[in-house]
Amino acid sequence: MRVTINHVTHEWLRRKGAWALAIAAIAVLLVPVAGLHKVSAADTSQDFSIQVSPSPLAITLKPGVDKTATLSVRNVSNHSETLYPRLNGFTIGKHGDNIKLLETVPANMSSWVSFNENSLNLPAGSTKQLTVSFNTPADVGFSYNAAITLSRTQGSAIEPDGLHLRGSVAIFCLVNIDRPDAKSLLDVSNLAADRGQYQFLPAHFTLNVENKGNIIGQPTGSLFIQRSYDSTKPIATLPINAGGNYVLPGTDRSFSVDWNSGFPAYVRGDDGQQHLSWDWKHLNELRFGRYVAKAVVVYNDGKRDVPVITSTVFWVIPWTLIIAFLIVAFLLVMGIVGWGRLLFNGTRKVRSYAARRK
Amino acid sequence: MQLLSSIKLSTKKASFYSVSAVMAFAAVVAVLQPGQANAGALSTAFVRFDRLQISQQTTGTVCAKPSTASTEATVQVTFPTGYTLGLAATFTVNTTNTAWPTGGTAWPGIATASNVTGQVVTFASTDLVVGTLYCFNWANPAAVTVKSSASANNSGTITTRDSVPATIDTSPFSTQSMTTDQISVSASIAQAFTFALTNPSDNLGGLTSGSVSTSATPATVAVTTNASTGWMIWAKDASTGLNSPSATNTIASTTPGTNSTLVAGTEGYNMGVTSVTNSGSGTVTVATPFVGGSLGKGGGLDTSLRLITSATGIANATMTLKNNAAVGTNTAAATDYADTITVVGAGMF
Numbered sequence: 144m145r146v147t148i149n150h151v152t153h154e155w156l157r158r159k160g161a162w163a164l165a166i167a168a169i170a171v172l173l174v175p176v177a178g179l180h181k182v183s184a185a186d187t188s189q190d191f192s193i194q195v196s197p198s199p200l201a202i203t204l205k206p207g208v209d210k211t212a213t214l215s216v217r218n219v220s221n222h223s224e225t226l227y228p229r230l231n232g233f234t235i236g237k238h239g240d241n242i243k244l245l246e247t248v249p250a251n252m253s254s255w256v257s258f259n260e261n262s263l264n265l266p267a268g269s270t271k272q273l274t275v276s277f278n279t280p281a282d283v284g285f286s287y288n289a290a291i292t293l294s295r296t297q298g299s300a301i302e303p304d305g306l307h308l309r310g311s312v313a314i315f316c317l318v319n320i321d322r323p324d325a326k327s328l329l330d331v332s333n334l335a336a337d338r339g340q341y342q343f344l345p346a347h348f349t350l351n352v353e354n355k356g357n358i359i360g361q362p363t364g365s366l367f368i369q370r371s372y373d374s375t376k377p378i379a380t381l382p383i384n385a386g387g388n389y390v391l392p393g394t395d396r397s398f399s400v401d402w403n404s405g406f407p408a409y410v411r412g413d414d415g416q417q418h419l420s421w422d423w424k425h426l427n428e429l430r431f432g433r434y435v436a437k438a439v440v441v442y443n444d445g446k447r448d449v450p451v452i453t454s455t456v457f458w459v460i461p462w463t464l465i466i467a468f469l470i471v472a473f474l475l476v477m478g479i480v481g482w483g484r485l486l487f488n489g490t491r492k493v494r495s496y497a498a499r500r501k
Numbered sequence: 502m503q504l505l506s507s508i509k510l511s512t513k514k515a516s517f518y519s520v521s522a523v524m525a526f527a528a529v530v531a532v533l534q535p536g537q538a539n540a541g542a543l544s545t546a547f548v549r550f551d552r553l554q555i556s557q558q559t560t561g562t563v564c565a566k567p568s569t570a571s572t573e574a575t576v577q578v579t580f581p582t583g584y585t586l587g588l589a590a591t592f593t594v595n596t597t598n599t600a601w602p603t604g605g606t607a608w609p610g611i612a613t614a615s616n617v618t619g620q621v622v623t624f625a626s627t628d629l630v631v632g633t634l635y636c637f638n639w640a641n642p643a644a645v646t647v648k649s650s651a652s653a654n655n656s657g658t659i660t661t662r663d664s665v666p667a668t669i670d671t672s673p674f675s676t677q678s679m680t681t682d683q684i685s686v687s688a689s690i691a692q693a694f695t696f697a698l699t700n701p702s703d704n705l706g707g708l709t710s711g712s713v714s715t716s717a718t719p720a721t722v723a724v725t726t727n728a729s730t731g732w733m734i735w736a737k738d739a740s741t742g743l744n745s746p747s748a749t750n751t752i753a754s755t756t757p758g759t760n761s762t763l764v765a766g767t768e769g770y771n772m773g774v775t776s777v778t779n780s781g782s783g784t785v786t787v788a789t790p791f792v793g794g795s796l797g798k799g800g801g802l803d804t805s806l807r808l809i810t811s812a813t814g815i816a817n818a819t820m821t822l823k824n825n826a827a828v829g830t831n832t833a834a835a836t837d838y839a840d841t842i843t844v845v846g847a848g849m850f
Contacts, residue, residue, distance in 0.1 A: 192697035196694070199692070199850035309842065311845040314694075373675075
């Protein structure tokens with residue numbers, strides 16, 4: 144029987160099995176093994192749109208003195224929101240990069256930083272203030288960093304009905320402690336142009352600022368483009384750190400500065416591509432020769448401005464213009480010489496003709 | 502011919518004698534000129550301005566180390582051209598050590614300026630010892646106003662003089678005038694940061710082993726800000742994958758921290774940033790693991806917040822986030838696969 148059955152099965156499979164297996168395989172491939180919640184694309188009730196200000200929140204505290212700071216939170220969406228504030232830590236790399244938000248509350252701040260509101264109920268389009276209280280202990284120092292996050296839920300539970308993205312906004316909170324022994328010290332290094340020689344501007348410079356003190360620094364200053372190091376009249380004065388970025392203690396940060404004002408100069412078009420712009424109004428900005436970029440970074444050490452200076456040399460040589468000028472000059476000279484010879488020969492012929500006539 | 506040679510020789514001699522005479526005369530004049538022959542350079546000389554901002558009134562410090570033995574009676578500070586000086590009476594001084602350089606000593610006999618002529622301010626002094634660094638502060642900000650244009654090199658001089666008055670030592674100093682020396686937030690518009698997440702409920706539809714599923718109406722993240730400090734966006738996954746409680750199975754995130762492309766029939770789950778539009782002047786960068794753009798391309802998420810996109814400068818951008826999933830033939834069937842991805846945005850500092 145077993146054999147018969149086996150024989151029959153074998154015969155059936157031999158005749159129809161190949162087709163059946165193929166159909167079964169296709170069915171397995173097509174039948175969903177996992178279902179995910181379907182939501183209409185037009186459903187905007189879950190959209191998250193929040194504006195916070197200021198961002199970041201930078202504050203200076205005195206030891207033993209309580210202080211509050213206010214964050215303005217605006218619900219930009221078309222539905223009401225309830226947001227829960229939370230204090231998170233973050234880590235930062237040596238070069239001011241690789242910033243990682245942490246789930247944990249920074250241990251050294253949790254006991255003296257709190258929120259006056261446990262939650263913010265924000266009707267659509269409304270703005271409310273979140274008050275952050277700093278009950279500064281007497282023995283704190285010198286600087287602290289955290290992130291204030293605002294999210295819809297206090298936990299991170301999985302929503303059970305499919306795949307969801309949950310929005311949250313964070314505000315970096317930078318705290319300096321105003322103590323007599325706080326040390327503000329910034330150092331500047333590696334001012335460099337991306338090239339030693341340019342044909343046309345812009346010239347791109349990067350400058351590295353290292354915070355060697357124990358409080359958060361906010362460098363500012365100017366990059367002076369001039370003919371020599373000691374020049375008293377700069378050709379251009381370009382702002383350094385116009386955005387007001389901070390440098391945390393023990394880290395460094397790169398700042399970029401572009402010198403664009405040249406003729407002609409490369410500009411980025413609407414298509415995102417660079418092209419040479421010939422704006423004849425800037426003809427007086429034709430750049431040629433050796434230049435010195437002198438960076439003067441200034442920070443305040445609590446008593447006075449402290450300038451830190453570094454410089455680099457670069458060249459602007461518009462080869463294309465020079466070659467074009469030489470060709471034009473050559474043609475001009477050749478033309479003048481040609482005309483001269485023509486006139487000379489013509490005059491000589493006229494004179495010899497006149498002499499023969501005599 | 503001989504006569505011509507003789508004339509030439511005489512001319513050469515005359516030239517030589519003339520040059521010698523001129524040099525000798527110059528040497529005599531230089532020696533006889535009082536005050537200049539012995540003038541030396543100060544070993545150290547600087548003027549430290551407490552504020553460097555253009556058109557800003559400032560206090561400051563003058564330091565000098567004499568190198569020539571003599572009896573000082575006055576010190577003159579010549580401020581850089583363009584600096585506005587008050588009357589002599591405004592140049593009140595003190596000798597409080599305001600973080601003077603190492604070795605700085607109170608300047609003896611220093612007193613309120615006795616004269617201001619042009620850019621030159623004259624202070625009284627008593628005898629100084631060679632090799633000692635002397636300092637004093639002018640304490641009234643009304644005395645000096647920084648010039649109105651920015652410059653990396655504004656030069657002046659410090660000169661010590663005797664009672665004649667003749668110069669004893671003199672040296673130049675240099676300072677800077679800056680457009681802004683401190684970033685002020687009190688009178689400016691506060692930096693605002695807006696973070697919007699739309700289509701947060703993602704629909705991957707039914708997952709089959711025959712194809713890679715991706716978001717049909719993907720979520721978008723939009724950031725608008727008036728700050729030029731840049732911003733960052735991180736994301737994390739509540740269960741490091743798509744989890745089904747009923748099947749007790751998780752379609753695990755594909756190697757968090759690396760970029761991958763899912764293949765049909767091989768279980769996997771990731772998220773990719775498939776498009777970025779930026780209307781600002783800043784630069785938006787998608788973190789390497791989360792670069793998307795083709796079906797199934799992206800990075801896996803886990804329970805720690807991972808950077809997915811960052812921007813420098815003023816960047817107002819919209820990014821599309823697509824989730825991708827693939828299942829194998831032996832992936833447990835269930836209808837309750839779920840996941841929650843948290844996306845956090847923050848303006849940089």
